[in-house]
Amino acid sequence: MRNVRVAISIAGSDSIGGAGIQADLKTFSAFGVYGTTAITAVTAQNTFGVSNSLVLPGKLVYDQIRAVAEDSGIDAGKTGMLGNVEVIQSVTGAVKEYGFPLVLDPVMIAKSGASLLEKGAIEALKRKLIPESMCVTPNLDEVRVLAEREVRNVEEMMDAAEFISGEFGCEAVLVKGGHLNSPVAKDVLYYRGKIYEFESQRVEGCYHGTGCSLSAGIAAGLALGLGLVKAVERAKEMLDFGIRYSAKAGRGCDSVNPVAIMxxxxxxxxxxxxxxxxxxxxxxxxxxxxxxxxxxxxxxxxxxxxxxxxxxxxxxxxxxxxxxxxxxxxxxxxxxxxxxxxxxxxxxxxxxxxxxxxxxxxxxxxxxxxxxxxxxxxxxxxxxxxxxxxxxxxxxxxxxxxxxxxxxxxxxxxxxxxxxxxxxxxxxxxxxxxxxxxxxxxxxxxxxxx
Missing domain, CATH: 3.40.225.10 (Class II aldolase/adducin N-terminal domain)
Structure with missing residues (x-):
């Protein structure tokens, strides 16, 4: 009988360690959750950007998830970089088969501007994987792709979150407002017909791995048995600390430090x-x-x-x-x-x-x-x-x-x-x-x- 809660990160590898599965594993550890992985892609990446990447075969991604699910079981999972339609289909099949709650971070573009998802895969993400997810966590750029609309203020964030949930059938949508031009950073959660707002102090600067760490924190909370709203609250607290006490590991953007709170x-x-x-x-x-x-x-x-x-x-x-x-x-x-x-x-x-x-x-x-x-x-x-x-x-x-x-x-x-x-x-x-x-x-x- 296992004595730990298990979360899985289904995402790409970040060689500088500030995002991707490396950031997710740090976040899981910060929550006291046992972290496992299914690597979807290998990237050559640092705090300046992505210089090269290789997406792994969908069957290999599925087999990694299966290996974990059939041994330890999975209490919750999260996705990051998926890369293409084949991987999205494989992950969708695994989530259906093993039935764990999934937090989907719809990674499309790296902070540096590099594309991390093939254009043809966006429709597969919308129609196949999002409906199998418990919570989707798009930033404003990703909202424009998913909802096909501009988002300029908090009210439009609320409308977009409700639209994405209703259109694609996911239980919850957390729209991240970090890129909104406002004195505070505000995120909006649409969950079971209700709107929840999360506000934090804006910290000026460039930070690598914010989306990865936040979605991993939510997944960790779900793995621990927290309700979704509480899981988001805990993840936001972790992220606030991780940004405030970020790691200056490279010469570009600072990396979020998920273990700062711990x-x-x-x-x-x-x-x-x-x-x-x-x-x-x-x-x-x-x-x-x-x-x-x-x-x-x-x-x-x-x-x-x-x-x-x-x-x-x-x-x-x-x-x-x-x-x-x-x-x-x-x-x-x-x-x-x-x-x-x-x-x-x-x-x-x-x-x-x-x-x-x-x-x-x-x-x-x-x-x-x-x-x-x-x-x-x-x-x-x-x-x-x-x-x-x-x-x-x-x-x-x-x-x-x-x-x-x-x-x-x-x-x-x-x-x-x-x-x-x-x-x-x-x-x-x-x-x-x-x-x-x-x-x-x-x-x-x-x-x-x-």
Missing amino acids: ERKSLAFEMLGEMRQAVERLSRIENATKIVPEVGMNIAYAMPFRYLKSVDDVLSLDGRIVRGKNRLAIPAGFEFGASRHLSRALIAYMQHFPEYRAVINVRYDERLMERLRNAGLKLASYDRRDEPEDVKRREGATIPWGIQTAIEKSGRRPDVIYHLGDFGKEPMILIFAKSPVELVEMLEAILEGY
Whole structure:
């Protein structure tokens, strides 16, 4: 008796790994679904485009589906590039025979403009495979082919989705509005006579594998037993993360990162454990109360640079460390985005030194500065009085300006960046390291006998 849910990707291979079966398998893994494949075509492809392709014989595609269905069974499937009439007919026969719910991504043209479906195969797609599909996921260009109409707004997307469902007999149609000229990205699902809208923040740029990952995510949700609407919601959430934290693997379009949502959760769990260990050790350092600034102290730990987009990707204490009676008074909780000042400093620093993901702020003191120098740490500084007026006027710009200025003046990677304050601003020392535990180890050595 198997202990996993099984989904199959019936699609082409993408040699750069950002779309096709490679993207689908990553997506299945992100959902905890066991991924299987029936390869329809082999493409020579990268983030710039498709340079060559070979569609496999329809019988071979059918045999791949049969091999999976007769062994593990198939809980849900999805299609991508099908190539020609022969493959469409073979896939249609397999879906009828084995009866699994199918999400059909009607791939016709690659993002680069290369044709991925023979013109004569469009009618076969419409009249043979779409009627056997549970959900079809066309983008606006594909809608124009399937519905033979222009789509310029959300209302026309709704009409087109209903038309395609009624005309070709599929249960649901998800029209993707990513190419619509609007401030937000909106998709429209027509399902059993109802319209559902899904809205997400538009992220500017070029992204490889969006359609593949979305349809694979829906199929994964169906394989897990989710209803279609919930499966679309989960797939959209995955895709939003995958675009926001896309992989810059090639020199062309970024590739969607389907496992981003899973990786971030895993990283956050690991980071929380490291922070707890670091703060517990910090609490035991003798004389640590002497380095707490008047404004309080905090420690921050950023996601790896690939996942670092904003202060919400930086973990810190949910509150400031202050002086207690003979010991540090440390807040109990941790939260991403809690210390915006330290987060901005760390983000600015990581633009130059991405492996150094941790920072702590401590009180400026000449004796402490001397110990930092004696420990062999490299120091750099900036003068807040030199801050340009336009920087002062921009919310949150002061600290990044200061970090950038100090690094440029230093000409190398400083371990420590400090400033001597300004009117109403306390002097401060920032110490950077690769991890919070490394930061605390540095402080343990520096504060011995302080």
